[in-house]
Amino acid sequence: MTTPALLPLSGRRLPPLNLGASAFPHHRATLRLSEKFILLLILSAFITLCFGAFFFLPDSSKHKRFDLGLEDVLIPHVDTSKGGKNLGGFLIHGQGHDEHRHREEEERLRNKIRADHEKALEEAKEKLKKSRDEIQAEIQTEKNKVVQELKKKDSKPLPPVPLPNLVGINSGEPADPDIRERRNKIKEMMKHAWDNYRQYGWGHNELKPIARKGHSTNIFGNSQMGATIVDALDTLYIMGLHDEFREGQEWIDKNLDFSVNSEVSVFEVNIRFIGGLLAAYYLSGQEVFKIKAVQLAGKLLPAFNTPTGIPWAMVNLKSGVGRNWGWASAGSSILAEFGTLHMEFVHLSYLTGDPVYYNKVMHIRKLLQKMDRPNGLYPNYLNPRTGRWGQHHTSVGGLGDSFYEYLLKAWLMSDKTDMEARKMYDDAIEAIEKHLIRKSNGGLTFIGEWKNGHLERKMGHLTCFAGGMFALGADGSRDDKAGHYLQLGAEIAHTCHESYDRTTLKLGPEAFKFDGGVEAVAVRQNEKYYILRPEVIETYWYMWRFTHDPKYRQWGWEAAQAIDKYCRVSGGFSGVKDVYSSSPTYDDVQQSFFLAETLKYLYLLFSNDDLLPLDNWVFNTEAHPLPVLHLANTTLSGNPAYR
C-alpha cells in the first residue's frame, strides 16, 4: 500500500524547518525570512489538506477508516469481501497464512501512516505556536548547521598551535611565616567550601550550605552542569589541591554534557564555564578541558543569530533558540553581557584555528565603534534587532562593568598590540571620569550611575572592581597618566574598604550611597546583603601587586576573617542578608564565584608575585587566568596557526 502524496511528509522531521537552507540550497541568499515564514504557513496548510483528502480516497483505500476508530462498523464488510467470516462480532480468518500476513502488513502500514500524519500535524501546530523570532532563530540555526556541515566536509585537521609561554605556575609560597599562615588559612577555607559542595551538592551548580543540598539559579537554566566544579578548578590547581582537582576533572570528563534542553545565560556560561575550562586547560595541559570548552562554545554560537549579530542574553543549548531578559529595557541585550566575551572567544579561535569565535566578537566591537555615544558614554542597553541603544543608563557596576574591563584586557591579552581596544578603553574611561566619578563631602571618591542625564550618587559592590581595573590600565594610559590612574585605583580601594569598615560585620553591602549625609553606607534594606562577592578583594589584590603597600594585605585579611566568622557554617559558606545586623540571617547559597574569585584573589594576595605574574596572565572577569598571546599582530590571521 502506498500513499505517495503523504509519505514524503510523514517520513521527515520538522518539515517547515527544511524551508531553510537544506531544502533550497541555491536560494539561500535570495529567500528572505519573511518569505520563509509564508512558505511555512503554506506547507502546514498543505499538510492539513493532505490529511483531509485522506478521508476521500476511493475504493480499497477506504479501509483506512479503521484507523479512525470505526472498526465496529466496517470490519464485517471488509473481512467478508476478503473471505473472512464475522461470527457474532468475532473475526475469523478464512484464507490461509498469505492473506493473514498481507492483512497484518496492511495494518502495520496503516498504523505507521496514521502515526506519521499525527506527528507531522503536531509538529506543524507546534511550529505555528512559536513567535516569529523563535521561528526565525530556528531557521537561522538550521542554516548555520548546513554551513557548518559544508565547512566540515572540506575542513582540514586543526593545525597545531604554538602554546603560549606558560610561566608562573608555581607555588608562590611566601617566605614570611605570618603571611604563609594566612595563605594556609585561605586554603583551608577553600577546602571547607569544596568538601561540603563535594558532599552535599556534587554535580549541582551550587550548594545550599544550610539545607545541605544542591542549588541553582536561572542563569544556568534547569541544568545540573556542575558550575562550582568548573569555576573552582583553577583555584584548586594553584592551591595545590591536586586530589580535588582530579575529582573535578573526572566529573567533567564523565558527566559534563551540553546537549541539554536548557536555557542558559550566554555571559555567565562564557565567563564561568568557558573561562574556567580554558584556564584549567592552560594550567594543567589536560586536553579534556579544551575539548569541553570548544563543545560548549559551539552551543553558544546560535545566540549570535540576531539581525545585528549582537547576541541574545540567553540561549537554549539544545534548540539554539535565543531571547533576552524580560526586564531589560525594550528587549535589549546588556552591554556587560555581550561585551564580556572577547577574551574567551579569542582564545577559542587561537586554540582551534577556527576564526568563527574571533569574528563574532570583533563584529560586536566594530558595531559599537560605529555608534554614537551620548556624552561619550556607553549605555547599558542595546537592542539586537534594531541596533539602537535602549535607555540611556551607564554603569561601571552591574550591567556595564566587565565591558570596560574586557576592552583593557583585550589589549593586555594581545601583548599590548590591540591598540583599537586600548583606544576604546581610554575613551570610555575619560567619559566615565568626567560624568560619573565624584568626591563625596567626606572626601571619598566614588563612581555613580548615569541615568538619563542625571547622576545617581550610589555605588555598587560590583563597581568596586574598578579600582583594580584603573591600576591595571595605568601603564600604557594616554598622555602618560599612569600615576593618575594608580591614584584613582587607590581612592576607589579606600572607598570600598570604608563601605566594609562602616558595617557591623565588616563585610560590604551590595550598594551604598553618598547622599543626604550618608557616606558609603547602604540605605535600603534590600541593598544590605553580602553574597560572598569578590570585587573589593580583587581590587586589594591588584593594588597590592602594583604598590606592595601592606595595607592591602591587611584589608584583605580583615575581609577573610569576617567571611570566616560570619559566613562560615558547618555545611560550607553562605551569604548574609544584612551586614549591619549583629545577628545576620543567611541566604543559604554558596556562590560558585566564591571559589573561583573571592578565595583565589585572597590566596594570591598572600602569595608571591611570581605566582601567575600579570605580565604573562590576564584574569577573565571570573578570575580565570588566561595567558597573554604574543601574536604578531592584532588580528588572528597573523597567527601561524591560521595559515
Ligand code: DMJ
Ligand atoms: C562574577 O560572576 C563576575 O565577577 C562578574 O563579572 C560579575 N560579578 C560576579 C561576582 O560578583
